[in-house]
Amino acid sequence: MTRYLLQRIGFMLITLFIIVTATFFLMQLLPGTPFTNPEKLTDSQLAILNAKYGLDQPVAMQYIQYIGNLLQGDLGYSFQHEGRTVTSMISDRIGPSAFIGLQALVFGAVVGLLLGIVSALKHNSILDYGSVTLAVLGMSIPSFVFAALLQYYVGVKLGWLPVALWEGYSSTLLPSIALSVTVTATVARFIRSEMLEVIGQDYIITARAKGLKENQVMVKHVIRNALIPVVTMLGPLAVSIMTGTLVIEKIFAVPGLGEQFTLSILVLDYSVIMGITIFYSALFIFVVFVVDIIYSLLDPRINYKGGAA
């Protein structure tokens, strides 16, 4: 296990290094300059600005400097917002994103589990077909289409919840619901098929044969065992939520990281794009890593004996 852990951590670092390098050099290829209205600046002003942000040095030097700063947790300064460090921008923005993201995860997991369990228990009934249909709709309809429709019907037409405003708890509901749809659908589908598979296992026949009540068989044996693989879904789900926040924060005007990212793309704020990219990637890699570890702890059948996974 220790060897496996070390190997995984090594791989995480290599992946992260490649991402940082690739992002850095891709940024160099970008068209446009990072300054607003560069034509209004005189040559000497441009030179001063370039010197200030280190843009006058050769690319290799910039790269080494960037890596050095990165190791100290310094992602550099924003090109668009005077005097703001990228690190501070990320830490200011992460709160709302994390809140609606986690809330969506909880909504999605709870509703998805309920739907999945009901449809597996009542296999081939109307309830089952209903929740399978819901799951297919949730998986297929793009989250931003759903979010836009939700905003129009619930926010504008019915006026039940704030349309696009970040104030108070009620404003977090629509974005969280819009984000949770994919999670709900994925979890429901997954838990349903897992449960149906577990129900067919020999140990369920044993449990029934030894006279356990159907409730006990379902709760203690089927649902418990079917829940374990759901942990593996956390990685992809975290990704889908991260992807979702990019558009959903834009739609509902949530002052989160996703909105900052889309904004920075439009104004070509290189250092912020780079910083958020690296932050997202690191988060993603870390989540996948943690999920793998949790999974191996939960399911004793999985044993990483040092070899490549």
Next chain:
Amino acid sequence: MTKNTPNLPPHQDLQVQNQYAYDEIPSDLFVKAPLDQRKSEEIGTPAVSFWKEAFQRLIKNKGAMISLILLVFLIVLALIGPGMNEFSYREQNLAHSNLPPKIEGLEWMGFNGANSQGVDQYAERDVQINYWFGTDEFGRDLWTRVWRGTQISLFIALVAAALDLVIGVIYGGISSFYGGRIDNVMQRIIEILMGIPNLIVIILFILVLEPGITSIILAMVITGWVGMARVVRGQVLQLKGQEFVLASRTLGASNPRLISKHLLPNVMGPIIVTVMFTIPTAIFFEAFLSFIGLGLQAPLASLGVLIEDGYKSMRYFPYKLIFPALVISIIMISFNLLGDGLRDALDPKMRK
């Protein structure tokens, strides 16, 4: 017991004891069926090939069949739709801007040309022609634009899926077939690629390449082929060790023959299923990119661009959002259902 019925052979004795009325059928009436050793090996019904069987299973799947019909319908509309009226997707007519949808005879379904206040815009602004899906703020016909956009979205998705297919099959095939060190190196590369969130890569590439159909396709393919490569590799690794491959190898089959005759046909099923799920993913990413402003440039339209335009004015002109949103949703649902159906049909073991 035998003592009571001594004249009967033991097996009939049992039947008598069970009180069956076999007394009137004497044992000499029983005739043995001729047993021909060769006949037992004969196959009674004509052999059904794997593909035919899979096709029959697919036809029985209602969801998949309805999806298939819907998809064919949408594809046909996407191809002929833009030519069904006199407008082009780029032609602007500011006098006819923001007209709600109106179709002769379908007024009761909401296609009555009335705006959100219920005033018939066509009568008020004295417009003689009907715009079936309405017009956008430049007076461009949305019917033409929606189908033209569907065309472009489908084109992007199909090309991206095809490229994923080619690269993935070649990469996964080489990696698993040759194995050993090659496989090791190739797998490490895949592991690193898998570690990078693909949306981030796609966004970065679009930023570098400038938005456009080609750059969207390229950006999606850069990370998209990995899934296909993994599927192919897993399948080939599983097949490679099986007896029929060994047998063929023993008989002296060359590598190309092994690959084309034995491995590829057996991997076809999972490949088709993966492609069916790649297409909706590609449509989603294209729409997603357009929605965050990295999509196609005007006047070109894809479904994503139309949704983004519609979203901006959804408060006053909801019809601009609803039609492209409906089309993209139907396409995504249909492809997903068809993919599910194909997976069940091609791999009955996976059926749940």
